[in-house]
Amino acid sequence: MSRLRQKHTALKPVKVLSAEFCLGEMLIVQKSLEATVNARIRAHKKLPLSLKLRLLADAISMEGAELKAWLPWKLWKSDYGRELTAGEREGVIEELVDLLHFVLEGFIDLGIDDQKLILGYYLAKASINTKRQASGY
Secondary structure (H helix, E strand, C coil), rough: CCCCCCCCCCCCCCCCCCCCCCCHHHHHHHHHHHHHHHHHCCCHHHHHHHHHHHHHHHHHHHHHHHHHHHCCCCCCCCCCCCCCCCCHHHHHHHHHHHHHHHHHHHHHCCCCCCCHHHHHHHHHHHHHHHHHHHCCC
């Protein structure tokens, strides 16, 4: 097993009663987690925002590499292009959640912790991407 493809814990989703405030709840949990991490790493708070975001981008890149490690990629293997195993699927889910943690942290670090504003940015970019696809991008 590669260093990137480490053993994972099978995540069990928490039952959500209403999706209306999901992003807001995630932001609250992420702020709490970030406060815990920052309490352990005090120098982290003293970093200029640009450097903090650079380190966050590095973390996102690493999580992306960990995600890729769960995916079959060897063109020369007979099982290339196969569906994911149950274990690989769980690993992919865990890495995607890790990516989401870091993306939320980026918004929080930028002072954007309003779920409607984040959704607004998302919808604006989705509109651009949709138009690009429609024009053969």
